[in-house]
Amino acid sequence: MENFSMVNPVKIIFGKDTIAQIANEIPQGSKVLMTYGGGSIKKNGVYDQAVNALKGFEFHEFSGIEPNPHYETCMKAVALIKEKGIDFILAVGGGSVLDATKFIAAATCFQDGDPWLILAKGAKVKKALPFGDIITLPATGSEMNSGGVITRAETQEKLAFSSPLTFPKFSVLDPTTTYSMPVRQIGNGVVDAFVHVMEQYLTYNEGDSLLQDYMAEGIVKTLVAEGPKALKDPTDYDVRSNLMWASTWALNGWIACGVPEDWATHMIGHEITAFFGLDHAQTLAIVLPGVMTVLKEQKSKKIQRLGKEVFGIEGADAIAKTIKAVELFFEEMGVKTHLSDYGLGDEAIDKVVNRLAERGWKLGECHNIAPEVIREILTIRK
């Protein structure tokens, strides 16, 4: 096991009818900004529950945070916060709202130039506004980590950041808030969480970090067991609870402790979204089987372990069968797995490869995924 240092101070409030508890978590006398997206929270009752819980606080609203949230949108929220003298943010929605809120919290307090530097240059976050959230979409794990991904619409760039100062103070996970979620988002969420685990599990590493492997497999087994049920029966509380909790654990940092991490699928996927606007999970469903195929020797032991433990695959051709099983699971969740399914081909591949070549990144846990390897990965996913 590799050395590590890790803390995750997020308070989780999980279960039915728990939204009212936020009133006990936000410091008394705070001026609150409630951030949210396109208004689905007004249809499913979450908005009303949040507003009820905020009685007694002065609060303002900032809506219109888009999927793959824009830097430009975030900066409008920063201006509102400064104008109103806000001192606590409450994010209500999915991972995009929460990612945006993390960046808004950091950008509000940033003193070292343009806050874009946090994303573009990894400039250090020295202070951030405190925030909590009511998460309504199990997918990104953002509710229990300190990272976020922001897109600059102007330049078609999608970049990640994180800081010890951008953990939520609390996250409310009420599985009933997911009942009204569109099927496409449920499918996307399961794929996203699945791939989060793979980025931390499916590496050259095998056998020297047993507990992390078992935990990773437990998360994936939960997603594979419950994902299809969630599509069929949107109001099965146990199914939604298990999915929500598994998605949180897929990216709360604990399964990454002491092990190598990949993240090539995400880095390639981010560029596809930035250029062509595909859903985040759609890009992951395209890229992961390609990464597994091209890197199958380096990752052979872990692919075999995944096959055996999660899909019950053993014996001849176990690696190829496991890659196929992953692809079929994504398709079962309603997420297409080839570039052509989204009308993309060679031209798109060129654009993504050239952008990653410009960045000069060598991706993957062995830093051996150079532009020509990315081309190979994408070419077999046409």
Next chain:
Amino acid sequence: MENFSMVNPVKIIFGKDTIAQIANEIPQGSKVLMTYGGGSIKKNGVYDQAVNALKGFEFHEFSGIEPNPHYETCMKAVALIKEKGIDFILAVGGGSVLDATKFIAAATCFQDGDPWLILAKGAKVKKALPFGDIITLPATGSEMNSGGVITRAETQEKLAFSSPLTFPKFSVLDPTTTYSMPVRQIGNGVVDAFVHVMEQYLTYNEGDSLLQDYMAEGIVKTLVAEGPKALKDPTDYDVRSNLMWASTWALNGWIACGVPEDWATHMIGHEITAFFGLDHAQTLAIVLPGVMTVLKEQKSKKIQRLGKEVFGIEGADAIAKTIKAVELFFEEMGVKTHLSDYGLGDEAIDKVVNRLAERGWKLGECHNIAPEVIREILTIRK
């Protein structure tokens, strides 16, 4: 899944040569009290590493904390803290040193009468001195939770407490510090961690909290795979790392989220230790197979799941075979599993049953383990 609320703010610093990092974690200018036990840390080099790391801090020492730490000992430390104006405690050792330190931290600041009330009456801890630790024995999980167990020698009482204010600020886990641990303590530690998981897993509950079950099974599989290896080769770094990390997870609170908990084995075991001085793990190894046998109908689904997932047992008599497999695993770890192995018989059973009858506790996840059931459990473990 049941509703829950959970936070675990402990910073984990894990790996080889990490003890020096405590200097960055203790607030500058702190007056530190280093607490430890019988002096084994002086033999294995941990004491020297801690003292080196504390250069630049004013620090004092309090040694002699015994296994099953005594209230009386803790109160001596409280007096020293007040005399010296200590404002940070560094615990160095195993779970007993850390449990004692948690109680010392709370008792120092207790203003509502005799600090014994924290244990005897569950009096609320309103303030506690901050503390961190270097844990040298994987077993109790105390390094990542807020609970402790203290014994009053005078009255032969062993009682537990916990408070949100008694989480360590940091815990250093360097697996190499465990190389010199006596075989008996390694065996005890594995049994202790195993039973911690069972208290949170082996209940009537099955199927509605998938991830927690998989995580619990992952911890137990790690203990079962690595425990025997640790006895054979004390300096296998990966084995010791896996054991240390699994022991921490056995009782850091996350696998208990949203599920019922038992703890009957611990409550009965505490009384055996309080009266007869057996090691904590020895009492658990005696009692757990008895609890499993007497409660086998209530716990049948989970016992079968444990048998299948951890020991590969299926088919006819799976329950009886699984209980036997647990007993054999404890014996393999060098921990005897019957009262008679420790020279105890009917008289001891009477004493324990009478004490628990006096307390009026109904134990177990269904509160159905009354004194006559405790007698049944202990009688089959003679």
